[in-house]
Amino acid sequence: MLTPEEARIGVIGLGYVGLPLAVAFGEVFPTVGFDADKQRIRALVAGKDHTGEVDVRELRSARNLRFSHSHRDLQDCNTYIVAVPTPVDRFKRPDFRHLRDACSLLGGLVRAGNVVVFESTVFPGATEELCVPIIEAGSGLVLNRDFSVGYSPERINPGDKRHRLKDIVKITSGSTAETAEFVDGLYRRVIAAGTHRVSSIRVAEAAKVIENTQRDVNIALVNELAMIFSQLGLDTMEVLDAAATKWNFVPFRPGLVGGHCVGVDPYYLTHKAQEAGYHPEMILAGRRINDRMGIYVAGEVVKVMNRAGIGINGARALVLGFAFKENCPDLRNTRVVDLVNELKSYGIEVDVHDPLVDPAAAVREYGLSMVREPEQGGYDAVVLAVAHDCLRAIGVRAIRAWGKEKAVLYDVKSVLPVESVDGRL
Numbered sequence: 001m002l003t004p005e006e007a008r009i010g011v012i013g014l015g016y017v018g019l020p021l022a023v024a025f026g027e028v029f030p031t032v033g034f035d036a037d038k039q040r041i042r043a044l045v046a047g048k049d050h051t052g053e054v055d056v057r058e059l060r061s062a063r064n065l066r067f068s069h070s071h072r073d074l075q076d077c078n079t080y081i082v083a084v085p086t087p088v089d090r091f092k093r094p095d096f097r098h099l100r101d102a103c104s105l106l107g108g109l110v111r112a113g114n115v116v117v118f119e120s121t122v123f124p125g126a127t128e129e130l131c132v133p134i135i136e137a138g139s140g141l142v143l144n145r146d147f148s149v150g151y152s153p154e155r156i157n158p159g160d161k162r163h164r165l166k167d168i169v170k171i172t173s174g175s176t177a178e179t180a181e182f183v184d185g186l187y188r189r190v191i192a193a194g195t196h197r198v199s200s201i202r203v204a205e206a207a208k209v210i211e212n213t214q215r216d217v218n219i220a221l222v223n224e225l226a227m228i229f230s231q232l233g234l235d236t237m238e239v240l241d242a243a244a245t246k247w248n249f250v251p252f253r254p255g256l257v258g259g260h261c262v263g264v265d266p267y268y269l270t271h272k273a274q275e276a277g278y279h280p281e282m283i284l285a286g287r288r289i290n291d292r293m294g295i296y297v298a299g300e301v302v303k304v305m306n307r308a309g310i311g312i313n314g315a316r317a318l319v320l321g322f323a324f325k326e327n328c329p330d331l332r333n334t335r336v337v338d339l340v341n342e343l344k345s346y347g348i349e350v351d352v353h354d355p356l357v358d359p360a361a362a363v364r365e366y367g368l369s370m371v372r373e374p375e376q377g378g379y380d381a382v383v384l385a386v387a388h389d390c391l392r393a394i395g396v397r398a399i400r401a402w403g404k405e406k407a408v409l410y411d412v413k414s415v416l417p418v419e420s421v422d423g424r425l
Contacts (some may be wrong), residue, residue, distance in 0.1 A: 001178045002078060002115060007308075010034055010077035010109075012102050014044065015328065017053050017119055017154040018083030020165040023058050024190040025081075026065025033067045034074055042298070050358065052329060054157065074109055082106075082131075083154065085260060087333070092267045092287075094123065096130060103131045107138015110147050111132070115149040115174075117183055120263050123272035124206040127151050128175070144174060150174040150183035151201040153208030157311045159328030166192045173197065173204035189290040212265035213283055218252045220286030221263070223293055226254040226425050230300065236425065237414045254414060254425045256297070256385070257290040257336035259322035294338025297425060299385055302346055302411045304423040308408050310380045313347035318379040318402055320356040321386020322362060322370060325409040326413070329356040336385045337366050338413075351379070355390055374402045387413040396420040 007029050011022040014035040022033035035041055043049070044067045047056040052367040059065075066073070099120055106116055107301050110389070116135065118127050126385040141147050155168045170191045176182030198204050212404060257263050268289055270280045275394045302312055324334040336352075343350050351371045352362075362368045382403045384391065391399075396416055400409055403421045408422040418424065 002113060002182055003368065004182060007079045008077045008188055009081060011081045011083060012074075012105065013082065013098075013120075015038060015083070015085065016053055017156050018081075019044070019049060019051065019054050020156060021081060022085060023054055024067055024069075024165055024416045026062030027066060027188050031062070031065045032073050032077060033065060034069075034071070036069055037180070038069045041067050050329065050388045051158070052356075053156070055358045057110035071105055071110055077109070078111070079104055080109070080114065081119060082116065082361045085123060085332075086120045086268070087132070087260060087362060088263075088264050088267045094268050094271050095262060096122075096126075096196065099126075099131065100134060103134035104138060108136050110135055110139045112141065112146045114147045115150060115179060115187075116147065117152055117279075119152055119154040121153060121208055121212075121261070121268065122205055123268040124207060125201045125272065127201050127205060138377060139283045147200070148175045148179040150179055151189060152183060153204055154264055155208075155211075158330055161327075166190065169193045170195045171198060171204050171207055173201045174198075175201060186337050201375050209265050209269045211267055212262045215252075216257060216262050216290060217265050217286040218250065219257055219284060220289040221254065222252045223254045223257075223289050226384075227296065229340070235418065237418070249322065252413065254293075256293050256324075256335040256339070258333045259330065260324075260332045262332050263324075271330045292338075294335045294341045297343035297383075297410075297412055298339050298346070298424070300341065300423060301381055301408075302348075304408045305381055308406060310406065310408065311407050312342070314349070315347075315380040316349045316351070316360040316378060316384060317343055317381040319343075319350060319375050319383045319385050320354070320382065320391050320399070321388055322357050322368075323386055323388070326387045327356070327389055329358065331357050331361060331365060337368070339383070339385060340368070348381075351375070354386065356388055374400055377404055379407055381408050382411065383410045383412060384416065385412045389414045392416075 008023045009031045011018050011028050011033050025031045047059050082102045087095045089095045151174045157163050170187045172184040172195050174183045179292050184195050187195050231234045244250050261310050266283050273280045322336050323331050340350050353371050353374050359370050362370050411421045411424040414424045
């Protein structure tokens with residue numbers, strides 16, 4: 001069995017999860033960061049990370065790390081870490097295309113004595129039921145006789161500069177006791193916060209998938225409360241702030257729930273639950289509430305415009321922020337697009353401005369052309385949809401200057417002073 005000191009690591013997938021991992025391991029172990037995207041590799045070699053998760057200084061500190069888009073550069077590795085996306089398809093079913101591709105690649109790389117560790121979010125059982133057979137078929141090897149696998153779920157929070165990879169406790173597991181010890185020892189070398197080893201891969205998979213499911217359900221509750229309080233004429237944030245004065249109240253806030261984690265992971269758990277013959281109710285109810293929040297917010301904006309005497313058909317609106325969350329350029333599964341499309345369905349012309357998002361990515365993913373500079377005094381409504389620090393720093397006065405004289409300002413994230421806005425979630 002390998003020891004951590006002998007590890008030669010290959011990290012497969014260099015997105016929000018894989019790149020910080022590759023950098024951390026590259027500070028200690030010989031590491032190859034692999035991604036099939038040649039442009040991504042060229043940018044990283046030049047010291048540029050479009051995700052904003054790793055800066056040039058960190059890239060250069062990983063002296064044992066090299067980047068490659070050629071699978072041949074992975075052949076000398078004996079430990080592989082898989083960090084590829086696991087989204088859902090248009091029917092909200094797990095989409096394992098990237099994971100299957102990674103396992104097929106590994107089938108031609110894994111040798112006797114090697115270890116494969118998965119970080120991608122999956123349902124309980126997926127590592128051993130889905131991934132292992134692909135590797136076995138491609139390599140001709142047998143699990144736990146010739147090679148072994150582990151699972152250490154990712155806990156990256158994109159855009160969060162306070163909770164970084166090394167500061168978050170890492171769950172570890174392995175297909176044998178020896179592998180579990182190896183995986184745990186490997187991560188202990190780079191995770192300052194420490195590790196938490198569990199008894200099986202399935203436990204680790206389940207722990208990961210419920211982290212975001214719990215968050216999703218709690219946000220759904222607060223979103224439903226916001227809809228109720230709107231009907232009752234109450235300010236949601238004032239109610240939540242008052243409730244938060246009790247020591248055991250959990251402070252969640254209403255909002256749009258998108259991205260590649262909170263808005264996706266619950267579907268992996270519900271898929272497996274339904275396979276097992278159990279129909280989950282609370283989780284899917286929460287998903288339904290959160291999935292329709294963009295449509296609800298658009299309706300609230302229209303109500304505010306109506307109350308201000310602004311004609312809806314032919315009006316112009318500016319939506320500030322298009323990423324799925326604040327201080328992050330990622331627009332995967334952003335629910336701001338629902339808000340934009342619903343406003344357009346009312347006959348409103350909508351401009352979108354987000355200084356962090358790559359305009360080409362918005363066109364490619366959603367067919368949406370963002371404006372680089374909003375028109376001064378050009379809008380009947382301004383909607384702060386994503387609370388990027390750079391947008392908040394503009395200030396209410398400057399934000400309102402993008403609107404016409406009688407324009408309304410709606411604050412989806414409830415971050416602006418309440419007296420300065422005409423409506424908020």
